[in-house]
Structures are given as structure tokens and as C-alpha cells.
Amino acid sequence: MFDSLSDRLRHTLGNLTGRGRVSEADVDAAMREVRLALLEADVNFRVVKDFVSRVRERAVGADILESLTAGQQVVKIVNEELTALLSAGDRTFHLVGSPAVVALVGLQGSGKTTSAAKLAKQVVKQGRQPMLVAADPYRPAAVDQLETLGRQLGIPVHRAPAGTSAVDIARGGIEAAKRTGRDVVIIDTAGRLTIDDALMEEIREINAALRPVETLLVVDAMTGQEAVTVAQGFAAAVPVTGLLLTKIDGDARGGAALSIGAVTGIPVKFLGTGEKTDALEVFHPDRLAGRILGMGDVVSLVERAQEAFDEKQAVRLEEKVRRNAFTLEDMLDSMRQMQKMGPMGQLMSMIPGMGGMAKDAQAAVDRGDLRRVEAIILSMTPRERRDPSILNASRRRRIAAGSGTTLPDVNRLVKQFAEMQKLMRQLSGGAGRRAAMGQLLGRR
Amino acid sequence: MPLFRRGPSRPPNDQPPQPEAPAPETAPTPGASPEPEVRWAWGADWSPDKADAARREHERAQLEHGLEKSRTGFAARLRSAFGAGGDADWDEIEETLITGDVGATLAMDLVERARRRREVEPAEAVRDELALLLAPRDAEHWEPVPAVEGGPAIVLVVGVNGTGKTTTIGKLAARERANGRRVVLAAADTFRAAAIDQLRIWAQRTDSEIVAHAPNADPAAVVFDALDAAVARHADLVIADTAGRLHTKSNLMDELAKVRRVIDKRLPGAWVETFFVLDATTGQNGLAQAKAFHGAVGLTGVVLTKLDSTAKGGIVFAIEKELGVPVRFVGVGEQADDLVPFDPQAFVAALFE
Known part of the structure; x- marks a missing residue:
């Protein structure tokens, strides 16, 4: 990022x-x-x-x-x-009203539908009960797309028969939410150009009819110099309360976020950081500024770790490392926990001074290296996992065949694990931490 | 005029699908049944010249309409920057180019070169320098011409998320159907929710055939089957939709390279175009995108979409300069006929009018 x-x-x-x-x-x-x-x-x-x-x-x-x-x-x-x-503006995401109405607006292809689903999931995490409303009657299959996402997340999606106007769909959504006791309504609107008068009138009407407490402008992080004009266009039509910046997981530098905030005063509230429905982050300007300057983002990393890690397990693991009893099983466990925290490249870019390694680490994950390691370990017997020293040639051949990998793959893993154990002895002794870190991350 | 065209004497409906070909999924016709599975609007009353003339007329109007919006503002500011006597405010010209997403480095470079050309007035110098960046192309005559006898021409459509790939495919299918070609759409975006449904609607609208698998299927397999179906049914053109992907995700780019390889494997020597769909509102990241996709699948053309917005699409100058990949079409609206050939001269000139 x-x-x-x-x-x-x-x-x-x-x-x-x-x-x-x-x-x-x-x-x-x-x-x-x-x-x-x-x-x-x-x-x-x-x-x-x-x-x-x-x-x-x-x-x-x-x-x-x-x-x-x-x-x-x-x-x-x-x-x-x-x-x-x-830091421009108020970055709180307000969910007041019964139901609290949130509208998503933006250009075509900025990522409104995907973001609506991500936002709904986030809202569920906060203990609320959202309903999604498919108010895009124009793009073919836009409604199906939202419905599919809603089904995946177990969140109801309100849709209306073809021919219903966007305003009526949105109104119907609010009524449906009241009827079924949903307390947050997230409205996915059609993509539109700010110079399209008819469609801008449509969001004005939706706004007038529903009075959303939050109207988020969804902006692609790859947007060029037009970002400000676009933001101004939407802000002139409806009271935009925040930005949701999407596709920030690419290598776009995201100047749009800085520009829109600086010119219009609209605060960035969320970042879309991937294709999966949980890839939505709350925006922190100080962290991002630090990250821009290569100072890392340790706070985010720690938060992610706290969310993903099972504390008891962590204590048990630490204990094992100290007693030199770290096995391949433990390695598998920690790898899986690590993956729960998010994409490897993102994690690396949060560690100060490791931004440069983020791409390599992510590429390793993308290539399926971790999955191969997982397959190899899972193809071992419990005894082999606890004591790799018993792995003779015949056992290794069996493991390679069972995991769909090759003998050299298995050999490499066993060797890396041996090195890792050696490093852990050093780590628990407190020496050579930096070198150890580099090698743990697979640099050979 | 297309060089390769099958006569109406061989309507495909007369040929039952060949047994070795997979049964293609056909666009469902509401309320229909034992009707022929594949409906090609391939009648006797069709005339290439009529269709062609009507299309060109429409294209001209569309391009004018689309560019008109881009023009106001950008051009007005350039005009005021150039002033009357040629004593231009070069800083302002540079600024104007930068705000048009041409890019700071390229803008400075252009201004520098234009400045050295004292023999012509500044407006013309800048216009010339911009035009020089655009790769030469035969703008008017893009024709998907099958190279393998009996096989279709193939257009593979790629790009990052949300640039308008599926819509572009719908428009391209409409254009080629109007040209009398029989089109098969390959629904190889198996990732995005409802992408297959979206393409199916376009297949219905344009009366094209569609080959689709279940969501999350291997896109390369979808394309392979589409090629099989196209060969079996004597289609002229296969247009393959692919899932939008960020160019930084190496596994997804590998997946795309595989799709491209599968085409060569199934139809060696076929006529294949790889179109990169670029949103005109994209800034400097557009170049990084184009480079990555070029590296993965070898681009042969760019389709610049959403040019009916206030965006200028200035990043295409850098893309053509660096990669030599020409912009082929521009998208100027959401209707089926809002896809027009890109004409470099007209594009540059229109910015200055």
C-alpha cells in the first residue's frame, strides 16, 4: 500500500x-x-x-x-x-436512527456493491442487524451480485421487481427493514457520472426521501486528477459524510484520498483492502501518514494480532519455544494463525523497515508456498511431526507423494525446520534476533 | 470490408452440434422452448454496407458527444494558456496537461520539447508532440479476422476491477453482430458474484451465444470450451470475459497467462487480440497496470472506457509511449452502441478544439 x-x-x-x-x-x-x-x-x-x-x-x-x-x-x-x-473532518461512522440508513454513491466501477457487502459484515461485527438494499436497477445483474454476496454473508437483501424506480426500491427497503426488525439499512445505488443530470437528480431524491445518516462516496484508489471534481460533484448533490477508498491493496499510491480530504473536507472513513468480504479497514490518518513515510504501522499490526490470536495458544507456544519443544505441528498452528491476520504482504508492510520485503512475502503466499508447506506437514504421521529426525528416504518419498509435492520440497522443509529450531534456541537466548527474523521469513 | 465472411447459404442452425463439442450453455430465451437453441440474427435482408454506413454515422455523433464533455474545461484552459500572440504561459500548459492525467514527468518533457520548436505556435507544437506519442494504427479498420481456416477470431478482454470489461464486451459483441459476425461469449469471469449473469444478459441483448461454467470454475477451462463450441458451430468470433484483477496479485496474473496459453494450445496460429480495458478516470497507476498485463498476456490494444465523464484519459499517452500498444476503442456511454473506434488525430485535435 x-x-x-x-x-x-x-x-x-x-x-x-x-x-x-x-x-x-x-x-x-x-x-x-x-x-x-x-x-x-x-x-x-x-x-x-x-x-x-x-x-x-x-x-x-x-x-x-x-x-x-x-x-x-x-x-x-x-x-x-x-x-x-x-485528518480532515469527523471520521466517526454514525449509525443512529431506526433504522440507521447508510447510502453508498459513486462512479461506475468504483466498487460500491462489494463495499456494501463488506460494510454490512463490519456492521454485524458491531452487533447490529443490517439489511442490504439493491437500488441499482440499471447495470445488468447488479441486483444478483448483491444478492449473492448477501447470501454468502447471511444478510438479507431487499430487491424489487424490474421497473421499480431506485427511490421506490430504497423506500421499500426501509419498510422491509422495519417489518423484519433490521436496525441498519445499507443502500447500494447505481454508478453514475456527476455530469449525468438525470441520475444525479435520482440520488437527490433518494437522499430527500430517506435522509441517510451516512452517505459514503466510494472512490477507487487508482483515480487520477479527476477525484476532486468527482467528489465535489457528488457533494453538491447530496450531503456526503465520508469516503470509502477502494482497491488500496494494489500499488496505486492513492493520492485521491489526500486530495479529496484537502479540497472538500470530506473525511476518509474506510479503506477497501481486498476482494474478500472482510477486507475493509477503518481509516487512521496518522498511521497512514507514518506508513507513507516508511515508518511502519505497528499499531494496526498489533490490533490484527490481538483479533486473530488465541491467547492461551500463544502462551503455550511461547512456552514450547522456550523449552525447545517446538514441533512441526506447532509451526502449522502458527502459520494458520498468521494467515488469519490477513495477507502476508500487508502484514509485512506494517512492520517498520520491512516494507521492501512485503512484495516478496506476498508473492510467496500467492504462489501457494504456504499451502504446500501445510500439505507436506499434513501428510506426515503425528510421530513424524513431533520428531522429524525419523524421516528417512522412504518416509520422505511417501510424504511427497501424499502431499502432491516433490522430494526436494519435502527435504527443503525439513531442512528449514531444523534451521528454525536452531534459530529458536538463539532467540530464546536473546541473541541475533534480527538475523533470525530474516531467516524465519524464508530468506535464504 | 471484412476479409472473411461466411455466406448466408450456411446458416449454423442447420448444423447440429458436433458430438465431440461440449454442449454450450445457451442464453435462455424467456418463454421459449423447442426453438432453435442458438439464434443468430443472420438474415437475408442484412447488408454490410447499410450496417456499416449507419454505424459510422452513429460513431461520429457519439465521439463528438463524448468528447464534447471532456473538451470543455480542458480545452478552454489550454486556449487561455496559449493566449493570442503565442507568448504562452508554459507553466500553465504544463499544469493543464497534468490535470488531464498526462503525468508530471511526461508533461514536463512535452513542454520542454514543444518549447524548442519555435517555428510553430505553441498550441500546434504541443498538439504535435502529443500526437507523436500515439502509436500508428489503422483506426477505422479494426476487424476480427480469423487466421485459422474454420476457426474463430478471438478477443481476450483483461483489466483491473471495475473498469468496464463486461460492458465493453457487450458493446463489442453488438458491434460485431451488426457486422454480421457470429459471436460466442466466454464467461471466464468466474469469480465476481453474478458476473456470469451480467454477461448472459448481454448475450441475450446482442443475440450472441454464451459458454459458461459454474461460479469459481477454472477460467481457462471456460475459454477452452468456448473455443470448442465456436469451432463446432462455425462462429466467427469468440470474446472472452475475465475477472477483474489487481495487476499486483501475481497468482491472478499467472491465472490469466494460463488462459492465454490455453488459447494457443487449442487453436495454434489463431488470430488473437488481447484488449486491456482502462477506466478514463484512472491516474498514473494506469501505466503500472498496462505494464503488468502486457507482461502477463501481451496486450494488442487498449479500450478506454467512461470517456463520457469529465475525465481526460491522459494516461494513454504514457501507455502508448512506453508500450506501443494502441488504443483501439473508446467507451462513451452505457448503451450497446456506445463503443467507437479511437482515432488518434481526432482525439488529440478534439482536446484542443
Whole structure:
């Protein structure tokens, strides 16, 4: 996420940090780089202009030119200004009203239908009972798409016969929710262009009829300079209360998020981080700014870990590592827990200084490396899992055949596990942690 | 004029499906039954010239209509930047190009080169430099021409999520049906909920055949079966839909490469186009997308969608410059006939009008 922008800024500011003392010319050169990086990240032209001039003013003005830690100060200023840009508005997701009505609006293909389902799932997690409303009567099969997602999640979807207007579908959805005791209604509207007067009138009507407490604008993270115009267009028609930024799991730098916040004051509330229905995150500007600057996002990582990890199991595992009794079974357990936390690449990018490894780690997962390891371990007998030293050639051949892998695959795993045990002895001794970490993550 | 066309003397309905071909799933006809399974609107009253003339007229109107919206604003600002006497405010030109998603680096580069050309006025210099970035192509005559005797031409449609692949396929099918071609749609987006239903509706609308498997089936298998069905039924063109995928997901890109390989395996030497569908609102990430898809399946054309919005689609200049892959079509609306050939000269000129 935001890989390239953080790389660029790190590179530019790395030059500044390296030298310690910074001249005004250095600041100018750095600002040129920052400007280019932000523009290439699709941050709106006017926002970039503002941003650069604010940072320059603060960087050149202060004692910075005399200071030995000038580089660090520039990093700090850029970080603060980025956070400020990303912090626009009230980011609370309000679910008041009975039922609480949430409308999703946006351009075609921004990801409204998928986001509606993700949002519904999030709402369920908060102990509420959502109903989805398919108010897109235009795109072929849009209603079926939402219904399929609703079925997967066990969330009811309100639909109306063909020919029903979007406003009537939405009204019907509210009535259905009241009838069936659902307390949150999430309305998926059709994609529309802001210059399409008829369709903009339609969302105005929906808004007037239902008075949604939240109207989220769904924006593709890959959107270019038009993002601001689009946001302004929707905000002029209906009271947009927040942004839901989708497809942030690609390598788009997501300048749209910065731009829209800066120009319209509409806060980013959620990030869509993948194709699965649980890939929706609450947005944290400070964390994101830190991540942009390559400072990692440890807070998010810890939160994910807490959600995914079974504490008793973790204690048991730690105990085992300490007693040197860590087996292949335990390795399988921890691998599975790790996967529960989310895509490997995302996790890695949250660890400070490991952003660069995120792609490799994710590629390993995508290639199915972890699944192969899982298959190999599952093809072993319990005794073999606890004591790999009994694995002779014949047993290894059997395991390879049973797991659909090859003998070299099995050999490699056994060897890696042996190395891992060695490393754990060092870890429990407190030595060589950094090297150990690298090797644990499969760097050979 | 198409070079390859089957005469009406061989209506496909007269030929029972061959036993070795898998039974294709046919677009359901409401209330219908023992009717012929496959309905091709392939009548005697059809005339290529009539269809062609009507289409061209419509295309011209559509392009004008679509570009008109892009033009206002962008062009007005360029005009004001150029001023009357040619003493242009180059910074403002650069800014205008950047706001059109041309990209900062490329915009600076363009302005630099235009500046050095003193012999022509700034407006013309910038226009020339933009046009020079576009790969040469025969804009008017894109024709899916089967290369293998007895086999169909194939168009594989790829792109990231939400760019308009399925809609583009519907429009392309409508266009080629109007040209008298028999079209088979391959529903190889087996991932997105209801994607198959969406394509099925387009098959009905355009009177094309559709080959679909169950959700989550192997997309390569769907395409393979579609090719079999197309060969068995003497179809002219297979258009394959694929699931939208972010270009950074290596496993999904591998899956796509497999689909492409399967085409070569089933119909070696066939005429295959790989269209990359790009949303005109996309910013600089569009280039990274195009590169990744080009690496996976070898792109032969770009379809720039949603050009009826306020977006300029300036990223295509960088894509053509870097990859040499030409934009073939632009999408300018949601109707079946809102797909028009991309004409580089007209595209650049229209931005400045």
C-alpha cells in the first residue's frame, strides 16, 4: 500500500537526513522531488502546490538550517503536514436512527456493491442487524451480485421487481427493514457520472426521501486528477459524510484520498483492502501518514494480532519455544494463525523497515508456498511431526507423494525446520534476533 | 470490408452440434422452448454496407458527444494558456496537461520539447508532440479476422476491477453482430458474484451465444470450451470475459497467462487480440497496470472506457509511449452502441478544439 510514494519520499528525505546540515538549495531540491512524487501519486495539482509551499515555508523558516538534525526535522514536517491533510473532518461512522440508513454513491466501477457487502459484515461485527438494499436497477445483474454476496454473508437483501424506480426500491427497503426488525439499512445505488443530470437528480431524491445518516462516496484508489471534481460533484448533490477508498491493496499510491480530504473536507472513513468480504479497514490518518513515510504501522499490526490470536495458544507456544519443544505441528498452528491476520504482504508492510520485503512475502503466499508447506506437514504421521529426525528416504518419498509435492520440497522443509529450531534456541537466548527474523521469513 | 465472411447459404442452425463439442450453455430465451437453441440474427435482408454506413454515422455523433464533455474545461484552459500572440504561459500548459492525467514527468518533457520548436505556435507544437506519442494504427479498420481456416477470431478482454470489461464486451459483441459476425461469449469471469449473469444478459441483448461454467470454475477451462463450441458451430468470433484483477496479485496474473496459453494450445496460429480495458478516470497507476498485463498476456490494444465523464484519459499517452500498444476503442456511454473506434488525430485535435 502506497509503496512507491513512501519509497520516493524516503529516498528524497533520506538524502536530507544523511547530510545533517541542510541549505535552502537542498530544501528546494527536496521539495521538487516531493512535488513530483505527489503528482505521480495522483495527488491533485492544487493540493500539491499548497502542500509543498507549506512544507517549504516551515522547513526554510525555522532554525533548521543551523540544526544538526535538519533532515529529521524535514521528515517530521512532511509527516505532520501529511497527517493534517489526511485528518480532515469527523471520521466517526454514525449509525443512529431506526433504522440507521447508510447510502453508498459513486462512479461506475468504483466498487460500491462489494463495499456494501463488506460494510454490512463490519456492521454485524458491531452487533447490529443490517439489511442490504439493491437500488441499482440499471447495470445488468447488479441486483444478483448483491444478492449473492448477501447470501454468502447471511444478510438479507431487499430487491424489487424490474421497473421499480431506485427511490421506490430504497423506500421499500426501509419498510422491509422495519417489518423484519433490521436496525441498519445499507443502500447500494447505481454508478453514475456527476455530469449525468438525470441520475444525479435520482440520488437527490433518494437522499430527500430517506435522509441517510451516512452517505459514503466510494472512490477507487487508482483515480487520477479527476477525484476532486468527482467528489465535489457528488457533494453538491447530496450531503456526503465520508469516503470509502477502494482497491488500496494494489500499488496505486492513492493520492485521491489526500486530495479529496484537502479540497472538500470530506473525511476518509474506510479503506477497501481486498476482494474478500472482510477486507475493509477503518481509516487512521496518522498511521497512514507514518506508513507513507516508511515508518511502519505497528499499531494496526498489533490490533490484527490481538483479533486473530488465541491467547492461551500463544502462551503455550511461547512456552514450547522456550523449552525447545517446538514441533512441526506447532509451526502449522502458527502459520494458520498468521494467515488469519490477513495477507502476508500487508502484514509485512506494517512492520517498520520491512516494507521492501512485503512484495516478496506476498508473492510467496500467492504462489501457494504456504499451502504446500501445510500439505507436506499434513501428510506426515503425528510421530513424524513431533520428531522429524525419523524421516528417512522412504518416509520422505511417501510424504511427497501424499502431499502432491516433490522430494526436494519435502527435504527443503525439513531442512528449514531444523534451521528454525536452531534459530529458536538463539532467540530464546536473546541473541541475533534480527538475523533470525530474516531467516524465519524464508530468506535464504 | 471484412476479409472473411461466411455466406448466408450456411446458416449454423442447420448444423447440429458436433458430438465431440461440449454442449454450450445457451442464453435462455424467456418463454421459449423447442426453438432453435442458438439464434443468430443472420438474415437475408442484412447488408454490410447499410450496417456499416449507419454505424459510422452513429460513431461520429457519439465521439463528438463524448468528447464534447471532456473538451470543455480542458480545452478552454489550454486556449487561455496559449493566449493570442503565442507568448504562452508554459507553466500553465504544463499544469493543464497534468490535470488531464498526462503525468508530471511526461508533461514536463512535452513542454520542454514543444518549447524548442519555435517555428510553430505553441498550441500546434504541443498538439504535435502529443500526437507523436500515439502509436500508428489503422483506426477505422479494426476487424476480427480469423487466421485459422474454420476457426474463430478471438478477443481476450483483461483489466483491473471495475473498469468496464463486461460492458465493453457487450458493446463489442453488438458491434460485431451488426457486422454480421457470429459471436460466442466466454464467461471466464468466474469469480465476481453474478458476473456470469451480467454477461448472459448481454448475450441475450446482442443475440450472441454464451459458454459458461459454474461460479469459481477454472477460467481457462471456460475459454477452452468456448473455443470448442465456436469451432463446432462455425462462429466467427469468440470474446472472452475475465475477472477483474489487481495487476499486483501475481497468482491472478499467472491465472490469466494460463488462459492465454490455453488459447494457443487449442487453436495454434489463431488470430488473437488481447484488449486491456482502462477506466478514463484512472491516474498514473494506469501505466503500472498496462505494464503488468502486457507482461502477463501481451496486450494488442487498449479500450478506454467512461470517456463520457469529465475525465481526460491522459494516461494513454504514457501507455502508448512506453508500450506501443494502441488504443483501439473508446467507451462513451452505457448503451450497446456506445463503443467507437479511437482515432488518434481526432482525439488529440478534439482536446484542443
